[in-house]
Every structure is written in structure tokens, then in C-alpha cells.
Amino acid sequence: xxxxxxxxxxxxxxxxxxxxxxxxxxxxxxxxxxxxxxxxxxxxxxxxxxxxxxxxxxxxxxxxxxxxxxxxxxxxxxxxxxxxxxxxxxxxxxxxxxxxxxxxxxxxxxxxxxx
Amino acid sequence: xxxxxxxxxxxxxxxxxxxxxxxxxxxxxxxxxxxxxxxxxxxxxxxxxxxxxxxxxxxxxxxxxxxxxxxxxxxxxxxxxxxxxxxxxxxxxxxxxxxxxxxxxxxxxxxxxxxxxx
Numbered sequence: 001x002x003x004x005x006x007x008x009x010x011x012x013x014x015x016x017x018x019x020x021x022x023x024x025x026x027x028x029x030x031x032x033x034x035x036x037x038x039x040x041x042x043x044x045x046x047x048x049x050x051x052x053x054x055x056x057x058x059x060x061x062x063x064x065x066x067x068x069x070x071x072x073x074x075x076x077x078x079x080x081x082x083x084x085x086x087x088x089x090x091x092x093x094x095x096x097x098x099x100x101x102x103x104x105x106x107x108x109x110x111x112x113x114x115x
Numbered sequence: 116x117x118x119x120x121x122x123x124x125x126x127x128x129x130x131x132x133x134x135x136x137x138x139x140x141x142x143x144x145x146x147x148x149x150x151x152x153x154x155x156x157x158x159x160x161x162x163x164x165x166x167x168x169x170x171x172x173x174x175x176x177x178x179x180x181x182x183x184x185x186x187x188x189x190x191x192x193x194x195x196x197x198x199x200x201x202x203x204x205x206x207x208x209x210x211x212x213x214x215x216x217x218x219x220x221x222x223x224x225x226x227x228x229x230x231x232x233x
């Protein structure tokens with residue numbers, strides 16, 4: 001069975017601080033995919049990144065970076081120099097091969113960035 | 116550039132009433148999904164479909180039925196609504212066979228339907 005754990009329920013930071021959101025996953029499959037989605041207060045789900053299990057390269061996109069470590073089954077997300085607009089709920093998710101690509105989500109981390 | 120469209124956006128029902136949520140996608144995606152989001156629970160998969168005419172159960176299917184008569188539409192039905200089904204419902208779609216990236220593709224989500232059962 002697949003499982004995603006986001007141990008941090010809520011995080012509060014002050015603008016310009018760096019913040020890391022943790023994600024730990026469980027799967028017995030050797031081929032799998034990891035995702036991060038953002039859900040701002042308006043409620044929609046915004047796709048941020050997809051990583052496959054064979055690509056452990058870290059990725060940076062502007063102020064966002066992702067650290068994928070298979071050895072610890074983690075896919076952590078860091079926001080550098082946080083801004084108020086980063087306030088949202090962030091979900092980590094996992095899918096495995098099998099023809100349906102359905103996602104298993106973590107419970108989410110609510111990030112509040114205060115001015 | 117519609118993407119995934121959910122109808123309606125809001126609805127209030129009384130216990131025992133029935134209703135159908137409609138999801139439409141214009142990206143020629145093969146796969147479609149229905150999730151529900153409850154406070155502190157993340158998103159949980161209700162039912163999904165890997166193609167026209169096929170459906171399968173997800174993690175929390177009880178009390179729901181689905182149909183995929185046309186590739187672009189995925190309907191979620193509540194036959195006899197219960198207060199426990201008060202939730203925000205999200206539809207998603209993914210995977211185009213014509214896509215260059217045949218690997219796992221991200222799911223595209225609708226804006227959600229907020230459903231309250233009194």
C-alpha cells in the first residue's frame with residue numbers, strides 16, 4: 001500500500017524567512033512518481049512539480065526547491081525568502097505505475113507567511 | 116482554455132436527496148478522478164476511470180456512484196445524501212495518449228464543488 005506523511009500540520013513564518021515542508025512516502029513499487037500541489041485560500045489546486053523515482057536530482061525553480069532522497073523516502077519542499085502570497089496549504093502526493101496514475105495525498109501542511 | 120470544469124460550484128442538499136456532480140474536461144485525457152477533501156484529511160480518491168465506459172473504486176467509494184459514458188465527462192452521483200458526505204469534491208483528469216511525455220503526467224484539477232448536506 002502507498003502512504004504519504006506530512007508531519008507538519010501548520011507552519012507559521014515571517015516574510016523573507018526560508019521554510020521547508022517535509023514529505024515522507026511509503027511504497028513497495030520501484031517505479032513511482034512524487035508531486036507537490038499548492039492550494040491557496042481561493043481553493044483551487046495548483047500543480048507545482050512532478051518527480052519520478054529514477055531521477056534524484058534536486059530541482060530549483062525560482063524561490064522553490066525540492067530535495068528528493070530515496071534513502072530516506074523523502075521529498076521535501078523549500079521556499080526561500082517566503083512571501084505572503086506563499087500562504088497556502090501544500091500537498092505532497094504519490095502515484096505508482098499500474099495504468100491509472102491515481103494519487104495518494106498527504107494530509108497537507110498549512111503555511112502562513114506573516115508580513 | 117477551460118481545462119477541467121465542475122458543475123455546480125456550490126450546493127446544499129437535505130438528507131436523503133439525490134444529486135449528480137458533473138465534471139467535463141477538454142484536454143482529451145484518458146483518465147478521470149473524483150476526490151473529496153475534508154478538513155485535516157487531505158484529498159481521498161472516491162472513484163476513477165481509465166477510459167470511456169470504465170470505472171473503478173477508490174479509497175472511499177461507499178455512498179457514491181459514477182459513470183463515464185463519454186470520454187470528456189465523468190459524473191459523480193449521490194443516491195441518498197448523508198451529512199457525512201458534506202465535503203469539497205474535486206474532479207481531475209490526466210494522461211493524454213498523444214502526449215510526448217508518455218510517462219506519468221500531472222493531474223489537472225477542477226476548481227471544486229462545495230457540497231453541504233443538512
